[in-house]
Amino acid sequence: MSLLPVEEAYRRLVESASPLACTETLPLLRLARRVLAQDVLARRTQPSFDASAMDGYAVRSADATAPFRALRVVGESAAGCAFTGTVEPGEAVRIFTGAPVPKGADAVLIQEQAQVETDGTVRPTASVDFRQYIRDAGIDFIEGETLLANGTWLTPGAIALIASAGHTSLKVLARPKVAILATGDELVQPGEPVGDWQIVASNSFGVAAMVAEAGGEIIDCGIARDRAPDIDAGLTRAIDEKADIFVTIGGASVGDHDLVGKVFAARGVALDFWKVAMRPGKPLMAGRLDELTIVGLPGNPASSMVAATLFLAPLVRRLAGLPDRPLYRQGLLGAPMPENGMRTDFVRTRLQTGEDGAVRVIPLPRQDSSLLSTYARADALLVRPPSAPPARAGEACRFVVLDEWKGLAEHN
Numbered sequence: 001m002s003l004l005p006v007e008e009a010y011r012r013l014v015e016s017a018s019p020l021a022c023t024e025t026l027p028l029l030r031l032a033r034r035v036l037a038q039d040v041l042a043r044r045t046q047p048s049f050d051a052s053a054m055d056g057y058a059v060r061s062a063d064a065t066a067p068f069r070a071l072r073v074v075g076e077s078a079a080g081c082a083f084t085g086t087v088e089p090g091e092a093v094r095i096f097t098g099a100p101v102p103k104g105a106d107a108v109l110i111q112e113q114a115q116v117e118t119d120g121t122v123r124p125t126a127s128v129d130f131r132q133y134i135r136d137a138g139i140d141f142i143e144g145e146t147l148l149a150n151g152t153w154l155t156p157g158a159i160a161l162i163a164s165a166g167h168t169s170l171k172v173l174a175r176p177k178v179a180i181l182a183t184g185d186e187l188v189q190p191g192e193p194v195g196d197w198q199i200v201a202s203n204s205f206g207v208a209a210m211v212a213e214a215g216g217e218i219i220d221c222g223i224a225r226d227r228a229p230d231i232d233a234g235l236t237r238a239i240d241e242k243a244d245i246f247v248t249i250g251g252a253s254v255g256d257h258d259l260v261g262k263v264f265a266a267r268g269v270a271l272d273f274w275k276v277a278m279r280p281g282k283p284l285m286a287g288r289l290d291e292l293t294i295v296g297l298p299g300n301p302a303s304s305m306v307a308a309t310l311f312l313a314p315l316v317r318r319l320a321g322l323p324d325r326p327l328y329r330q331g332l333l334g335a336p337m338p339e340n341g342m343r344t345d346f347v348r349t350r351l352q353t354g355e356d357g358a359v360r361v362i363p364l365p366r367q368d369s370s371l372l373s374t375y376a377r378a379d380a381l382l383v384r385p386p387s388a389p390p391a392r393a394g395e396a397c398r399f400v401v402l403d404e405w406k407g408l409a410e411h412n
């Protein structure tokens, strides 16, 4: 099989995917980072009464025009406790922010513009306009109004709006379930004794963190030995647990112990592609087994993380119903780059924002795909297209931010 261009692999694996049909009903405190699976209509009007926007006095605006006369304070309206009488000419009602404006009053005189006399009356020191500092009933929303449409990504603001509109729980899209299986005789779980020739399985944890951030739910299938029945059992578990995506790590290349592809073939996985023209991450595999999407990540740590960044995380976001996040950004090369080979090179880099506001993309010194120390230090992947000619520092380039929080908080 020839190497598939990165863009074509993205089209096939990510762009062809659509949000899951599964929904669940969740309470307000669990709605963060979810996507609505229903329209949200206001169950009430907010505010349901004319409310004061300031602390002061509810007055008739005609009474607050020069020459100012003292007004008799006939009561108090506080938030949650209304004055039920009527403000007559020459009268005022002490009022606080959020409190109902009493009948008769048509403006709020802020207390900074009210002189309290020794006899308890108040004298305006400035005029107030008709309806000044009054929030009209329904100014935020009106009962029955559609506030949020099906498919909306629930931001903290949206969740507050939902609560205000009188809802306690809502229907949202289920999170895609992503089963992750590490493969390899050399792997031990973190915390287990590491024997001769062994290493700690690390990729599954990096990939799981990425999947969770993209809105997925993890099914940890642990480590499979380099034996077909072990890998097969992982796949069976993914199916039994109704995973939407089955991710394998390692065993994707051409070695005698790289069995993932063989197991998939034996199980009837329809392989869409194997091997993408990228470095690192070349032996990436994608296919389907009925409703299950299969993603075979390469084992080298940087390879699996880069492939997961470019394909798996966007796929999870798609299934979760989240908006696509633009992967590629523009910057300037922070160092000269040599001519590139046939695969798109994703170079682990630091980002630096100059005084001119431009983001400079600076390659880290050691790029071997086994190096997690380099990967973890990187902010971004510099994209070097296939066969790119040598480039000078300062030339325009594209890069992929590895972690939105780290990458953008520090550099945009």
Ligand SMILES: Nc1nc2c(c(=O)[nH]1)N[C@H]1C(S)=C(S)[C@@H](COP(=O)(O)OP(=O)(O)OC[C@H]3O[C@@H](n4cnc5c(N)ncnc54)[C@H](O)[C@@H]3O)O[C@H]1N2
Pocket (backbone or CB within 6 Å): 182, 183, 184, 186, 187, 199, 200, 201, 202, 203, 204, 249, 250, 251, 252, 253, 254, 255, 258, 280, 281, 282, 283, 297, 298, 299, 300, 301, 303, 369
């Ligand atoms: N003759 C060839 N050899 C290789 C080729 C090739 O085209 N021809 N491709 C190379 C490339 S590129 C990559 S990438 C690797 C990927 O190989 P696999 O996907 O089969 O990965 P493994 O061989 O299982 O492991 C590679 C490496 O990564 C370590 N590993 C595996 N899983 C984990 C894990 N969960 N956590 C941490 N580290 C892991 C493993 O111990 C190996 O050191 O193949 C090249 N070879």
Ligand code: MOO
Pocket (backbone or CB within 6 Å): 278, 279, 280, 281, 282, 283, 298, 300, 302, 303, 304, 369
């Ligand atoms: O693609 Mo491999 O990922 O070059 O190390």
